Amino acid sequence: MSESVSTLSSASVELEGNMSAWRTRLNQERQFRIEQLAGIHHDITANSRLAHDELTMALRSAAISALNHIDAALMRMDAGEYGRCLRCAGPIPTARLDVLPMTALCMPCQHHQQTRRPVRS
Numbered sequence: 001m002s003e004s005v006s007t008l009s010s011a012s013v014e015l016e017g018n019m020s021a022w023r024t025r026l027n028q029e030r031q032f033r034i035e036q037l038a039g040i041h042h043d044i045t046a047n048s049r050l051a052h053d054e055l056t057m058a059l060r061s062a063a064i065s066a067l068n069h070i071d072a073a074l075m076r077m078d079a080g081e082y083g084r085c086l087r088c089a090g091p092i093p094t095a096r097l098d099v100l101p102m103t104a105l106c107m108p109c110q111h112h113q114q115t116r117r118p119v120r121s
Contacts, residue, residue, distance in 0.1 A: 015083045018094055022101040023077060026070050029102070033067040066102070073102040085109050 040060050043050050050056045076082040083092050087109035096103060105113060 015091075015094065018097065019077065019082070022082075022097060023074070025101050026073055026077075030067065030070045030074070033063050033070065036063045037067070069102040069104070072104065076104070087113070 037060065040056060040063065044056065073082065076084075083094075083097060084090070085092055085106040086104045088106065090106055092103060092106045096107060103110070
């Protein structure tokens with residue numbers, strides 16, 4: 001039992017040690033997405049044909065989705081819930097958070113979510 005507690009404690013210390021870097025990265029990514037959306041809005045305003053352009057709308061939708069994921073990650077940080085999988089409540093490995101700091105799911109849960117979604121044609 002003490003080995004489990006030690007492992008959890010070690011994971012918690014590692015998580016706390018990286019929190020500042022992840023928060024900085026999330027804030028940078030958030031600013032990028034806000035600027036991206038402003039640019040898309042400007043382009044649509046300047047050229048009304050772009051308002052119905054499929055690529056423009058796909059880029060806008062992706063930027064909004066990314067911004068929502070980033071904001072959710074920052075809220076989890078503020079609530080002290082960052083680094084825990086929203087599905088299983090297990091820890092999300094720091095290596096995964098290093099690559100994708102806005103992730104809300106561990107790899108097994110992410111895989112489960114992706115394989116259960118119906119494929120659109």
